[in-house]
Amino acid sequence: MNTTLIWGAAGGIGRALVDTLVTHNWRVLGIARDAAALAGAPVEAYSADLAREADVAAAALWAAQQSGGAVQLWVYAAGDMLGKPLADTTSAEWDRILTANVTGAHLALTHSLALVPPGGHLVFVGAYVDRIALPKLGAYAAAKAALDTYVTVLGKEVRDRRVTNVRVGAVDTPLWRKAPFRLPKGAHTPAAVAAAVLQAYLDGQKGALEL
Ligand SMILES: NC(=O)c1ccc[n+]([C@@H]2O[C@H](COP(=O)([O-])OP(=O)(O)OC[C@H]3O[C@@H](n4cnc5c(N)ncnc54)[C@H](OP(=O)(O)O)[C@@H]3O)[C@@H](O)[C@H]2O)c1
Numbered sequence: 001m002n003t004t005l006i007w008g009a010a011g012g013i014g015r016a017l018v019d020t021l022v023t024h025n026w027r028v029l030g031i032a033r034d035a036a037a038l039a040g041a042p043v044e045a046y047s048a049d050l051a052r053e054a055d056v057a058a059a060a061l062w063a064a065q066q067s068g069g070a071v072q073l074w075v076y077a078a079g080d081m082l083g084k085p086l087a088d089t090t091s092a093e094w095d096r097i098l099t100a101n102v103t104g105a106h107l108a109l110t111h112s113l114a115l116v117p118p119g120g121h122l123v124f125v126g127a128y129v130d131r132i133a134l135p136k137l138g139a140y141a142a143a144k145a146a147l148d149t150y151v152t153v154l155g156k157e158v159r160d161r162r163v164t165n166v167r168v169g170a171v172d173t174p175l176w177r178k179a180p181f182r183l184p185k186g187a188h189t190p191a192a193v194a195a196a197v198l199q200a201y202l203d204g205q206k207g208a209l210e211l
Helices: 012-023 053-067 091-115 138-157 174-178 190-203
Strands: 003-007 027-032 044-047 073-076 121-127 162-168 207-210
Touching: 003 012, 003 053, 003 091, 012 027, 012 073, 012 190, 027 053, 044 053, 053 091, 073 091, 073 190, 091 121, 091 138, 121 138, 121 190, 138 162, 162 190
Parallel strands: 003 027, 003 073, 027 044, 073 121, 121 162, 162 207
Antiparallel strands: none
16 A cells, blocks of 8 residues: 655545545644644544644654554645735734745645655645746745745756646635635536646656646
8 A cells, every 4th residue: 555645634625635635545643833724634644733843743753653664655734825915914814824834834845754665755836936926925925936946956956756847827725715706617626626637647747738
């Protein structure tokens, strides 16, 4: 049985990944800010605030014990959004958005890369950075632009695993409650994004995946 480790497993896309992968007979290890949010879900869950390196380190240790160091599919599906002009964005808000979208990804990566064996797949949920460079979305757009570059460089450095940045358009999840505009018509479902991530794994995909 393959094992996946999902950071942000209680979010809209994270939870859809849990359900999709379990349905396809994967063992799912899920990290959420509060593991209780995954009660009743078909997942082994652990709590971590991705803003706290000690939490991330403890979660990675837990995942190592659970998986025996064999995570075939690793997904960073955490993130956060702020709908505010840059000039009104406080340093605490800026830190929250940068942490959830990019610094947390770096912490998760550095503490758990060793669990992904050669040939394994690292997936980050990013965005179309040009399309989100919009008023009141500055902190989020800056964070996703940083993540996009981060994953591009990571793919050039970590040559023995596959590295994917999923550039996805709008997805109907709770994140949109924080957006400064309405969910566009024709948004993806979280289940469709999860299915595309699984298909990318099965296809041996690497590099940017545009949905
Ligand atoms: N929805 C879209 O249209 C869309 C489009 C492109 C890319 N994305 C990206 O896809 C990823 C998943 O988003 P989503 O749509 O599923 O949003 P979501 O439902 O809001 O899920 C985001 C998850 O990240 C968690 N998180 C945020 N900060 C955290 C922290 N410091 N520690 C631990 N967990 C933290 C949240 O936990 P809490 O609820 O406890 O805060 C939540 O469970 C994000 O990176 C998002 O930017 C989404």
